[in-house]
Amino acid sequence: MKKPELLVPAGNLEKLQTAILYGTDAVYTGVEGLSLRATQAEMTMAELAEGVRLAHQRKVKVYAAMNIFARNRDLTLVRQRAGELAEIGVDAVIISDPGVLAIVRQAAPRLPVHLSTQANTTNTATVRFWHGLGVKRIVLARELSLAEIGEIATAVPEVELELFVHGAMCLAVSGRCLLSAYLTGRSANRGECTHPCRWEYTLTERTRPDEPLVVTGDKRYSYLLSAKDLRMIEHLPEILAAGVSSLKIEGRMKTVYYVAVVTRTYRWALDAAVKDPAGYRCEPFWLTELDKISHRGYTTGFYLKPKDKAFAGVNPDQSYRKTHGLAGTVLAYRPAEGKILVELRNHLVAGDETELLLPDATLPLDSTAMTDEDGQPIKEGHNSYRVYFPMEREVPVGAVLRRRLDGV
């Protein structure tokens, strides 16, 4: 059985370092101006070069997404970036547009190419077609079942296959969606999605426009189009049996807190599944961990039962569930003083339920013990405050603190 890599989103340098710290095998990130998660989820070429250096030191691979559906005006930049990415030493570039593929192959013939899920690859013939054009790996369409994926993997063992196992689901086929462009003028296919599928809507009958139909509870509006998030941690042995090379987590726009939690949880689970697939048991606390990140309810998508209602993908009751959030990150461990220096990333009040996430454990932190540099107690801190907590064991720089949110 193949041991697939764990592939984690890294929208910036900090998230890349977080993913490495919590045990990923590979990260993917956007390339300035050319990825489908623009602005907050792209790195400049200088950041990417530094990211590749840091990742390769830890034997972690870096894939760079250039998966926009390019217009003519993009092509010069595509050619330029392909050469630069090869120079920097990224481990692969992710594309979805055939023209972009042709330019990359010409400008950087030795740069491995992965085909994005946006290309909507759903069968063996299409996998062979792209492989024949020089594509090394294919991120399969999320609309496939595990049975179909297993068939493809058996038929084309020479091609690496990648599968999403966790994260947000687009409502449209393979994320090819016009909703954002239509409603806001910002195109999802250019990396500018404004996520209107997560907005609240009403449903009305044509002849009674003033009487919106109540879809859930007694609310006037509901999240009619908001898809649940994918979560496949309970089914890793079936995924391993399908024979894919890479398990991908969605979420380049998400926080370092999200990256820390999904990386370490799937690391634990994947290692357990590879070690003993027959005896694999999804630990309840892994599910609890995944409930502590922002999500919209979970689904297994189309993987298990493609023809019935299993997708049950829309969650009209609510947009996001969020019980915990990022509190801060560790800047330094001071063994002589028995302290950690933390940069707060949110408001934190003495008494807030706070935890420190380590790659192998979760430590409760007494937030009433928060002090300033002189050891004076701090009753509350704000974003970017530098504070100290007592700490007996060594803690890595970049470790993440979370806090339970008020009222949950």
Ligand code: SF4
């Ligand atoms: S609006 Fe929703 S379904 Fe459409 S691309 Fe954006 S996230 Fe996906």
